[in-house]
């Protein structure tokens with residue numbers, strides 16, 4: 001494309017809240033055939049809420065929530081914040097957490113009131129040697145409706161399950177449909193469990209969901225698609241999306257996302273609306289088409 005066409009294109013983008021950081025980004029975007037979407041904070045609002053409390057026999061509902069919130073209080077993870085927020089709403093003061101540790105892609109552990117507590121997904125419980133069998137059917141049901149069940153244990157005993165769910169952004173479904181109408185394959189990438197990811201994939205009509213991806217493996221998933229000959233755009237908001245955004249042929253950051261995601265991207269969606277990603281590809285195609 002000519003410098004003038006590029007200038008007009010980037011100007012038009014900027015007017016619509018689509019910030020191309022370089023001429024190259026605008027040019028490359030027309031050749032994209034695959035769009036990888038991060039789930040939390042990109043497809044969903046990224047502010048999950050507690051939806052269900054399933055205490056183990058002999059455990060009070062509020063005691064489960066209080067202990068879970070105590071364990072999560074040092075965690076800045078959105079799932080942890082949801083639980084801490086719900087306990088605060090119910091005026092349950094958290095106990096102090098000692099020796100707090102995060103296990104990447106699995107959950108958290110800490111000493112609460114002298115006892116070792118674990119919280120997280122099933123993998124976390126397996127590592128803690130906790131038998132979750134009594135909760136598995138309930139967790140499958142919760143996951144099938146798109147909620148994320150989190151297991152909490154004390155020693156090797158289950159305390160219960162706290163389910164958390166995130167609201168899908170109002171324009172996500174339409175954006176997926178319009179991307180597909182442009183001939184793009186839409187893939188969702190998440191650290192969340194397979195069943196929850198599958199439920200959200202189905203709700204939005206997304207072509208494929210890659211679930212249980214560890215934060216450090218997101219970039220590798222993008223590389224894998226590229227090695228299959230695909231031209232990949234990655235859309236994300238989080239710290240753990242940054243390497244994948246940098247690796248993608250076009251990295252697109254949600255404007256409301258973290259600074260590092262915005263720095264790593266080639267395009268920024270200032271209104272944090274996925275529909276603007278559709279606009280970004282359309283604009284690029286029209287700029288390239290006009291010069292041919």
Ligand code: ADP
Nearest residue numbers: 075077080105106107108119120121190191192
């Ligand atoms: P994502 O941000 O895509 O959900 P993460 O790698 O941050 O991916 O988390 C993956 C999974 O690990 C979560 O779905 C959850 O099951 C578990 N997990 C991570 N952090 C926590 C936490 N603070 N408390 C409970 N579970 C957690």
Ligand code: MG
Nearest residue numbers: 038040041238
């Ligand atoms: Mg995210």
